[in-house]
Amino acid sequence: MDSARRTFIRNAGNASVIALLAANGFLRPEHARADLWNEPAFNATSLEDALARVVDGPLVDSSEVTIVAPDIAENGAVVPVGVIAAMSGVESIAILCEKNPHPLAAVYDIPAGTLADVKTRVKMAGTSNVVVLVKAEGTFHMASREIKVTRGGCGG
């Protein structure tokens, strides 16, 4: 696929630049990791664009993904969102808030030996669907759930 080629080229470029900077002492290992940030996906301003920039495999709706969150959040600045996925072979979990200016909130890599069970707190601009993507064995499993927000968390 074309995107695989682009990913390869991008990674190849990044790896050599990072190696060079690290060799010159400009970067500590933590900083090299900051390069592993999916900038196009985080910059997306619509749910469709964000999904398109995260999903690079088959996409299916899933009942095996549970979103643990309140039905109503009083304070949109602090909405607890947990994700539990029942399938095996989970590689990553992404959390998106549909109505946010930038829908993608978080992506977690789940290495072997780590459970598909993560919790975070996110800001929500208003009542919105929270969409979760769980990548397992190359397939993206999607679930969504509406959370009502009585006070938005982006205007401050």
Add this chain to the structure above:
Amino acid sequence: MAKPMKVRARSKGEVTDVRVLMRHDMESGQRKNQDGDVIPAHYIQNVTIRHGQRVVLFAQWGPAVSKNPFLGFKFLGAVAGDRIEVTWVDNKGDSRTDETIIT
């Protein structure tokens, strides 16, 4: 400038439950100050959690993660007394590492 995190890791059977509370403004870049100027975005972009040399969780975050972020997760293969290390890096290149011993 970066303030210390609270890291807690508890072993129960085979599972270690990790909870991290970070201290960071997580400024979204969407807010304006009293003069109407946009407050520049300032937020954690990456969190790496290690058990010894092994990375047990790697996170990419956008500005939609709440101020003073909370992160909870579970992993296998550790026992009480092992060390857990948490590192975050923000979009300005600031970083902070804290560690704890699994209880």
